[in-house]
Amino acid sequence: MPDYVFLMLLVTVTYLGFALLALSQDRHWHHLGGAYHCPKRVLVLLRSVGYALLVAALVLAVGHEGAGFGSLLWATMLSIGAVAVVCTLTWRARWLRPLARLFHHI
Amino acid sequence: MEPTFRASMNWLHTWTGVVLGGLLFAIFWMGTLSVFDREIDRWMAPATRLVVPDDSLPAEKFRPAIEAAAAAGATMWTIVFPEERQPVYRENYRSKDGFVLRFLDPVTGAALPDPGTLAGTRFIFPFHYSLNLRVWDIGYWLVGIAGMAMLVLCVSGVVIHRKIFTEFFTFRAEKKPRRLILDLHNVTGVLGLPFHFMISLSGLIIFFSIYFPSVWQLPFDGKRELFNRETWGNYSRPKADQAAPLASLDDMVAEARRLWAGEEPFYMRVTNPGDAAAVVQIGRSYRDVVTMRVETLFFDAPSGTLLSRFETAPVVTAQRFISGLHFIQFQHWTLRWIYFALGLVGCVLIATGYLFWLESRRRKHTQLGLxxxxxxxxxxxxxxxxxxxxxxxxxxxxxxxxxxxxxxxxxxxxxxxxxxxxxxxxxxxxxxxxxxxxxxxxxxxxxxxxxxxxxxxxxxxxxxxxxxxxxxxxxxxxxxxxxxxxxxxxxxxxxxxxxxxxxxxxxxxxxx
Amino acid sequence: MRQQSLRIVLRLLAAIGGGYAVAAGLAALTAVILFVTGGLPRSEAVILASMLAFIFYLALLLWAFAERSLLRLCSMLVAAGVVSWGAAIGLMRLVGGS
Incomplete structure (x- = not known):
C-alpha cells in the first residue's frame, strides 16, 4: 500500500485503540454520556478491543516498514496517538460521542 | 531517606528537577532542534541551498584535493558524500596550519565560500551533547549527569504519580493554574515516557566509553587502539616513509558498491596520503536502516587491493542500533517529525515541572519571606x-x-x-x-x-x-x-x- | 538543622559518587566474567556491560535515596565496590592481564 495510506491507517488504528481504552475509564465513560460506572462487560470489551488495536498497529507497522523502522514508528506513534486522544477529550470530547454510543447499546 | 519509598522518591524527583531542570531543558531544546540540524544548515548557509544531482561525481575528481592535503602535511583526509539533507561534499583534514573544513559543490566539486556560520550541525547539535564546553570534556559530563537525572526523574515520577492509570488521559484545562500545570506535567510525562526514557538512555549509551571508561580499560589493559580495532574494526598500519602514487579511487568505490550489493558509500578517508603505506577507507551508508552500522572497507592505496573488510558483531550492532535510534541519521520524514514533536513534548514536561514547583510554593514562600x-x-x-x-x-x-x-x-x-x-x-x-x-x-x-x-x-x-x-x-x-x-x-x-x-x-x- | 544538611550532603556523595563507583565496578566485573568464561568475545562483553552500567547506576541511585539508614547505605556501597572491583581486577590478573 502507498506510504500515506499506511500512515493514515496507523494513526487511525492507534488513535482508536487509545480512544477505546479511555472510554473504558469511568471518568471518560460518564463524561461521554454513559452511566456513572462503565458496566463490567462493556469495560472488558472496550479494553480487549483497545489493546487488540494497539497490537494490530504494531503488526501493521512492522509489516510495512520492517522490524527496525516499524517498531520505532509504533513505539513513538503510541505517544502521539495517546496525546491526540487527550486533546480530543479535553477540547472536542463530543467527537468521541458516536464511538461511545456504539458501546452504550451493548 | 524519608519514611516511605514514595516520599523518598518525591523528594528525589523534586530536587533533581529543580537543580537540573534548566540544564535538561537546554539539552532537550537543542536536541529537538538537532532533529532538523541539516535543514537549519540550509537556512543559515544560503550558498548550500543546492540539489544533489542524480549522478555523483567520479571519486577521481578529488585526487588533486588529496594531493594538496598531503603536501600540506595532513595525515588523514576525509570526504563525506552528499545526500538529500546535506547536498554538499564535506571535506576535512588537519594540516600543519590547523583544521581545514570545506564544503564542495555537488555538481562541480568546486569549494563553496566559507559559510561563516556553525549553524545546526556545528553549533546546535554539539551544544546538545557537549554544551560546546570542550575543556576536560566537562560539557559531556554535565550532559551525562543530566541524562542520568532524566532517567531518575522518569522512574521516580512514575512512583510518585498517584493515579497513573485513572488519570492516564486526564487533562483538566479549565482548572486553576496549579492543577492545570500538574495535569499537563503528568500527561506529557506519562504519555511521552517511553520516548523520554529511551532517548535519555540511548544518549548515554552513545558515549559509554566516556562515561564508563573503566569498563573497557580493564579488559583491554587501557589500550584504546586495541579496543577500537576489536570493536569498530579500525585498521591502521605505520607509515612507510616512501612516496607512492594512489591507485584509481573510482575502482575502489566501484568495488565497495559491488560488495554492498549496490549500496552507496557514505564517506571516504585516506590515511597517510601519498605514502606507500597509505590506506583508503570507505564506509557504507546507513541511510536506509536504523542501525548506524560500522561497515568499513580498507584498501591498500597504491595497489587498490582490499586489505580488510569489517562488520560489527551482534552486541556492537545492538549498540549501533540504539545509537541510531537516537541520532536518526536515516531518511524517514515521518519519524523525523515524530521525534521533533516528542522532543517538544519533553520540553513542555520539563517546563511544567518547574512551574508546578513554583506554583505550589509561591504562597508559602511569600508568607515566610523566603x-x-x-x-x-x-x-x-x-x-x-x-x-x-x-x-x-x-x-x-x-x-x-x-x-x-x-x-x-x-x-x-x-x-x-x-x-x-x-x-x-x-x-x-x-x-x-x-x-x-x-x-x-x-x-x-x-x-x-x-x-x-x-x-x-x-x-x-x-x-x-x-x-x-x-x-x-x-x-x-x-x-x-x-x-x-x-x-x-x-x-x-x-x-x-x-x-x-x-x-x-x-x-x-x-x-x- | 546543620546535622541534617550534613546528612544530605553525605547521602548525595554516597549516591552519586559511590553509586557511580559501584556501577562501574559491577559493569567491569560483568565484562570480565563474560569474557573470561568465554561467553562472549572481549569487545562484545565490554559493550554489553557498558550498556548495563547505566541501568546499574540508575538502580543504585534510586536505592540510595530510598534506603533510610545512611550507615547501611554507605557500608553496602563500600562492600559492593570492594567486592566488584576486587573480583574484576583479580579475575583479569588470573587470566594474565590482556
Missing part, C-alpha cells in the same frame, strides 16, 4: 523562554551580520555564537529584574524575533515563503520559515493569555 521562589522563577524564565529567545537571536544575527564581520578578532561564526550567549545571559538578568513581566515580555520577544528571522531570510536571500514552498530545492528553508511563524504565533498567544488572565492575589502581593 527567596527560593523568586530565584527559581528567574532560573525558569531564563532556562525556558530565555534559551528560545537566544536561539532565535542566533538565527537573526545570522541574517544580519555581513560576511566579513569581525569584532575583537572574532570572525562571523563566533560572533553569531556570542549573540546567542549574550542574549541568553540577558534573559536571566531580565527575568530577575522584572519578575512580574518577564514571562510576557520574553514571549513577545520570541514572537518578534521569529517573525524577524523569517522576514530577514526573505529579504537577504530572496527565498521567501512564496518561493520556498513551491521549490523542492528550498524545502528545508520553507519548512523552517513555517515553523518559525508557527512558533511566533504560539508565543504571541501565550503572551496575550498571560496578559489578560485573572490577577493572582499571591503573585501580586509577592511583587508589590
Amino acid at each position: 527567596r527560593g521562589v523568586s530565584i527559581v522563577d528567574g532560573l525558569t524564565i531564563g532556562s525556558v523562554t530565555g534559551i528560545i529567545a537566544a536561539t532565535l537571536s542566533f538565527f537573526v544575527a545570522n541574517r544580519l551580520l555581513p560576511a566579513d564581520a569581525t569584532v575583537l578578532g572574532a570572525g562571523r561564526a563566533s560572533l553569531e555564537m556570542w549573540v546567542f550567549y549574550l542574549v541568553w545571559l540577558a534573559t536571566f538578568a531580565h527575568a530577575w529584574m522584572r519578575p512580574h513581566r518577564a514571562w510576557i515580555e520574553q514571549c513577545w520577544a520570541i514572537a518578534a524575533l521569529a517573525v524577524a528571522a523569517v522576514v530577514l531570510n526573505g529579504i537577504t536571500t530572496g527565498d521567501h515563503l512564496g518561493r520556498s514552498l513551491l521549490d523542492s530545492r528550498l524545502q528545508a528553508v520553507g519548512g523552517m520559515d513555517l515553523l518559525l511563524l508557527i512558533g511566533a504565533a504560539v508565543a504571541a498567544l501565550t503572551a496575550l493569555k498571560l496578559e489578560y488572565r485573572k490577577p493572582d492575589p499571591v503573585r501580586a502581593r509577592q511583587h508589590a
